[in-house]
Amino acid sequence: MSASRLLSVLLLLQSRGRLPARGIADELGVSVRTAYRDLARLQAAGVPVYAEPGPGGGYQLLDGYRTRLTGLSEGEARALLFAGLPHAAADLGLAAEVTAARLKLLAALPTGLREEAARTAAVFHLDAPGWYREPEQAPHLTLLVDAVRTGHTVDVRYRRWRVPQEVQRRLRPYGLVLKSGVWYLVAATDRGMATYRVAHIIDASVGDERFDRPQDFDLGAHWDSYLADFQARRYTGEATIRLSPRGRRRLPDNVAPEVVRAVDSTATAVPGTEWVEAVIPIEGVEHARGELLRLGGDVEVVAPVELRRAMAATVRLLARTYDVI
Incomplete structure (x- = not known):
């Protein structure tokens, strides 16, 4: 059950007045059955939602009932946009406002929804930065x-x-x-x-x-x-490569998703081996060499000849460096 969706149902009824379950479902992009279930959860949480039967009927809040988000400052209101992005809020100088806005938002909710929101917050965490690198400093x-x-x-x-x-x-x-x-x-x-x-x-x-x-x-x-x-614009050429079974398994961890998709769509078996041959997009010879070398002996470049020669030159240099010739 999404606490944010329950809040959306509540605010929808508050702003639109009477709405049929179908109208609520269409607004929130859910099924009518889900809308009925959300309305029942609101009623169980103590929100005075009642149904008006007949043509033109629907669900509405008891007259005079409103949930209030009182005392929000301008900065806190802006911070609500980043309530699910703690690192982004900190980058933007809004960490304190996010904390205050969350507390006020929770205080404005009925007890049942407040508990639901607390449970949701306890089991989800967003960590936006990627792996294997320090966060970038952006002083401006x-x-x-x-x-x-x-x-x-x-x-x-x-x-x-x-x-x-x-x-x-x-x-x-x-x-x-x-x-x-x-x-x-x-x-x-x-x-x-x-x-x-x-x-x-x-x-x-x-x-x-x-x-x-x-x-x-x-x-x-x-x-x-x-x-x-x-x-x-990124990919300006193509290369034909051969991959061992292990190389194909390692591919997603070493190259861009576009390259992986290209292998999946063009791979054909190399006769007499367990290897496959595929055509992949490349940014250029130098960039492709750096990416493909990560796969070591599990990849062979077939074409273009410039890339094959570049791979061979690097391999010879490595062999001399480690004195194995």
């Missing part, structure tokens, strides 16, 4: 949060991978995205929309210039589109 994140909220331009000095590595930019920040523990800034520039890794911002200052973020801009949709475009 709080400044960017203020700029996003107030609609001010930001002047940044940014470090990127291509030459020139340091560039100056004036940005109109539209939003911030947390991806695998790494913060990214989505901003408009004179050259169009761009994405910046916050940890790579060397200096930043908020400008006096104001701007209006387009009302129809959808940060989530833009990010999905950006990721799809990034993946399309």
